[in-house]
Amino acid sequence: MQEAAVHSEHETSVWPMVVGASVLLAAMSLLTYFHWQQPTLGVILAGLTVAVLAIGVTGWAREFFQHGTEEGLGPIAVAAFIISEVIIFGTVFVTFWLYRITHFDTWGSYVPEGLDATFAIWLTLILWSSSFTIVLSERAFSRGDKNGAMTWLIATIVLGSLFVVLHMNEWVHLVDEGFTVSSNVFGSSFYALTGVHTSHVLVGLGIHLVLLSVLANGMMTSDRPTFYKGAALYWHFVDIMWLLVAANAYLIGGSA
Amino acid sequence: MSEAVATQPTPWFRASFKEWIFTTDHKKIAVLYGMTSLLFFSVAGLMGMAIRFELTAPGVQFLDPDLYNYLLTGHGAVMLLWWAIAFWGAFSNFLIPLFIGARDVAFPRLNQLSYWWFFSASILVLITLIPSENIRMMWTGYPPFSLNDNAGPTAIYVLIIILIAGSTLGTGVNFITTVLRMRAKNVTLGNTNLMTHALISSIVVQLVGVPAFVGAVIMLFLDKYIGTQFFSASSGGDPVLYQHLFWFYSHPAVYVMILPAFGVFSEVLSTMSQKPIFGRVSMIWAIWGIAGLGFIVWAHHMFTSGMPDWLRIFMSFTTVLIGVPTGIKIFNWVATLHKGAIKLNTAMLFTLGGIFMFLIGGLTGIPLALPAFDIHVHDSAFVVGHFHYVLGMAVTLGAFSGVYYWYPKITGRMINEAIGKTSFWLIIVGSNLLYFPMMMAGLEGMPRRYVDYPEIQYWIDMQEIATVGGVLLMIGVIVTFIAWFKGLSGPEAGRNPWNSNSLEWRLASPPPPHNFDSYPVEVDEDWTPYKY
Numbered sequence: 116m117q118e119a120a121v122h123s124e125h126e127t128s129v130w131p132m133v134v135g136a137s138v139l140l141a142a143m144s145l146l147t148y149f150h151w152q153q154p155t156l157g158v159i160l161a162g163l164t165v166a167v168l169a170i171g172v173t174g175w176a177r178e179f180f181q182h183g184t185e186e187g188l189g190p191i192a193v194a195a196f197i198i199s200e201v202i203i204f205g206t207v208f209v210t211f212w213l214y215r216i217t218h219f220d221t222w223g224s225y226v227p228e229g230l231d232a233t234f235a236i237w238l239t240l241i242l243w244s245s246s247f248t249i250v251l252s253e254r255a256f257s258r259g260d261k262n263g264a265m266t267w268l269i270a271t272i273v274l275g276s277l278f279v280v281l282h283m284n285e286w287v288h289l290v291d292e293g294f295t296v297s298s299n300v301f302g303s304s305f306y307a308l309t310g311v312h313t314s315h316v317l318v319g320l321g322i323h324l325v326l327l328s329v330l331a332n333g334m335m336t337s338d339r340p341t342f343y344k345g346a347a348l349y350w351h352f353v354d355i356m357w358l359l360v361a362a363n364a365y366l367i368g369g370s371a
Numbered sequence: 372m373s374e375a376v377a378t379q380p381t382p383w384f385r386a387s388f389k390e391w392i393f394t395t396d397h398k399k400i401a402v403l404y405g406m407t408s409l410l411f412f413s414v415a416g417l418m419g420m421a422i423r424f425e426l427t428a429p430g431v432q433f434l435d436p437d438l439y440n441y442l443l444t445g446h447g448a449v450m451l452l453w454w455a456i457a458f459w460g461a462f463s464n465f466l467i468p469l470f471i472g473a474r475d476v477a478f479p480r481l482n483q484l485s486y487w488w489f490f491s492a493s494i495l496v497l498i499t500l501i502p503s504e505n506i507r508m509m510w511t512g513y514p515p516f517s518l519n520d521n522a523g524p525t526a527i528y529v530l531i532i533i534l535i536a537g538s539t540l541g542t543g544v545n546f547i548t549t550v551l552r553m554r555a556k557n558v559t560l561g562n563t564n565l566m567t568h569a570l571i572s573s574i575v576v577q578l579v580g581v582p583a584f585v586g587a588v589i590m591l592f593l594d595k596y597i598g599t600q601f602f603s604a605s606s607g608g609d610p611v612l613y614q615h616l617f618w619f620y621s622h623p624a625v626y627v628m629i630l631p632a633f634g635v636f637s638e639v640l641s642t643m644s645q646k647p648i649f650g651r652v653s654m655i656w657a658i659w660g661i662a663g664l665g666f667i668v669w670a671h672h673m674f675t676s677g678m679p680d681w682l683r684i685f686m687s688f689t690t691v692l693i694g695v696p697t698g699i700k701i702f703n704w705v706a707t708l709h710k711g712a713i714k715l716n717t718a719m720l721f722t723l724g725g726i727f728m729f730l731i732g733g734l735t736g737i738p739l740a741l742p743a744f745d746i747h748v749h750d751s752a753f754v755v756g757h758f759h760y761v762l763g764m765a766v767t768l769g770a771f772s773g774v775y776y777w778y779p780k781i782t783g784r785m786i787n788e789a790i791g792k793t794s795f796w797l798i799i800v801g802s803n804l805l806y807f808p809m810m811m812a813g814l815e816g817m818p819r820r821y822v823d824y825p826e827i828q829y830w831i832d833m834q835e836i837a838t839v840g841g842v843l844l845m846i847g848v849i850v851t852f853i854a855w856f857k858g859l860s861g862p863e864a865g866r867n868p869w870n871s872n873s874l875e876w877r878l879a880s881p882p883p884p885h886n887f888d889s890y891p892v893e894v895d896e897d898w899t900p901y902k903y
């Protein structure tokens with residue numbers, strides 16, 4: 116086992132602390148915006164958060180690819196993380212179902228006109244094809260075909276972004292129609308279901324961008340696939356969750 | 372094999388300030404957790420003492436009700452999250468890689484990041500010390516009160532929970548991967564230390580449970596600042612839902628706190644009796660049984676909140692059922708002592724005291740599992756006394772015992788037994804004087820959480836005894852801190868002062884920076900940590 120050699124080179128690293136600083140900044144920006152009610156300052160802090168996070172992640176990735184060696188343990192950790200993600204989604208599903216059942220008699224009056232299940236099918240097709248493209252990208256990557264990997268990865272990012280844009284556009288329409296988070300318990304749980312999912316898509320897209328950059332500058336090569344495997348696993352999870360979210364929010368929620 | 376590292380290399384803790392801050396070494400990160408945890412433990416202890424002095428007499432003496440609510444919230448949240456849970460993070464970090472013969476954890480940088488999440492949460496806790504930022508919603512944060520401006524800044528409470536959850540999840544995935552994939556040759560899940568199982572089971576419980584708590588507080592945040600209706604009864608929301616989600620994690624959280632203490636009890640009892648732990652396999656099953664059952668008992672915290680009868684009966688039944696694996700453990704500990712060569716040193720005293728406190732806390736917990744009894748003492752001082760026996764004392768005695776037990780390994784020095792034993796007796800006498808009268812007052816109807824109470828002589832008597840006990844307990848804890856501090860210049864410990872076969876004692880004391888001198892580490896096929 117080469118672990119000894121691996122870690123002994125790196126008794127220290129500054130990058131976790133930089134990423135940690137962005138965590139604290141994120142919390143402070145939320146507090147500033149919502150609790151201390153300084154929206155401008157809050158937004159500035161949020162921008163700072165993103166900048167510090169980007170610096171931290173870049174440095175971390177560089178250190179990992181230039182000095183660390185592959186132990187291949189990433190996917191196990193991602194799998195363990197997915198267990199807790201399932202519970203996070205679970206709390207929102209429990210909430211939705213509780214209201215769906217206890218408000219059974221009045222639910223029909225909660226459902227807005229503009230809620231369209233066929234639109235959800237389009238979203239599903241878009242997101243699921245991105246699961247397909249990332250598989251193609253990963254295959255190209257493991258063949259050592261850098262250009263193929265990048266092309267399919269960019270396609271994945273485009274599809275994911277399209278999903279987010281269309282979804283947000285739909286939210287705007289629904290809000291215009293008067294269906295907001297405060298309308299009723301369906302409003303709260305509809306936006307919670309779709310919002311918690313979209314936030315995961317955004318995290319996934321962020322990871323893809325990191326992936327793309329380490330692929331583009333040649334740091335990640337096909338003999339070091341752990342990060343790629345972990346990222347793809349997470350993306351598949353997010354895509355599968357969409358089916359459950361859509362089925363609940365649009366079909367079970369949307370029927371009177 | 373143990374002779375191979377006879378030459379003493381530099382101890383692991385000799386490092387520059389820069390190295391300490393940016394370290395990815397599991398042993399140094401353990402110390403960062405431990406020190407942060409002890410600092411907050413001290414602050415929360417002082418908060419508890421302020422509450423204690425206020426309650427010594429009826430009437431409002433020197434804390435105004437708002438400040439009192441802040442101190443209750445702070446004492447509860449910090450003692451549970453920064454002490455009873457986070458201090459075990461220090462143990463996991465220091466010990467798990469050594470137990471399994473690994474160089475470090477699976478993801479050393481992630482390990483450092485987890486600490487910074489924890490550190491960020493700590494900063495937010497410090498912000499609440501500012502009077503205008505006092506949070507007063509109790510550590511449970513129940514709506515509708517927690518949504519009220521009177522309760523203080525909801526956002527700070529929510530973010531504290533989210534940040535500490537981030538730390539927990541980072542630690543969780545890291546240590547689960549470590550134990551699954553980085554064990555030395557012939558170290559299996561079957562023969563590794565019970566402490567490994569105890570720590571990992573508590574980590575798994577957190578990984579599964581914490582997200583529910585996070586989901587609940589995020590909804591709390593959205594209700595307050597975005598205008599969602601999750602917990603607003605007037606718009607059709609359901610405040611009791613929050614309680615369900617909260618306790619779905621926060622009941623298992625008590626096992627996050629106590630299971631590692633059980634681990635310490637097993638290690639210390641076995642070593643200090645020089646006997647293999649009795650019923651080792653049943654102990655492993657009991658640990659995981661408790662961890663699993665813990666997820667289907669949560670509603671016993673809510674017997675007065677309103678729920679269907681079948682749910683009450685079910686959760687009452689499952690709660691009582693947890694007594695079975697717990698009983699197995701206590702039986703096995705006692706059986707381990709039987710005909711052992713018992714060495715009654717400080718670590719052993721703390722372990723025996725911890726088991727004793729757990730027994731009292733456990734026995735008073737069984738009636739609490741029965742709705743017929745529970746609804747009478749719900750929200751009374753009886754409950755406060757009960758959970759301080761289990762979570763307060765069994766956990767703290769376990770943690771102290773663990774520090775005393777591994778102190779020679781960590782520092783390379785022996786502590787002064789006389790100081791340690793003095794501390795033990797002060798703590799055990801003080802805590803019983805403190806918490807037993809609380810239960811008595813509660814049985815006589817004294818409610819919890821109020822700054823004031825009517826002049827009922829029995830209540831006053833009990834509160835006065837409790838305050839005497841509280842002072843003794845505090846002195847006892849200070850004496851332990853003195854023992855630890857003075858121990859740093861104590862006599863040298865040597866490699867294996869307790870004569871244990873567990874892997875960490877094969878290392879030099881203190882361990883070298885890179886732990887074992889060669890990798891992969893290997894043990895004999897019939898190795899167990901409990902061979903004497």
Ligand SMILES: [Cu+2]
Pocket residue numbers: 621622625668669671672
């Ligand atoms: Cu409980």
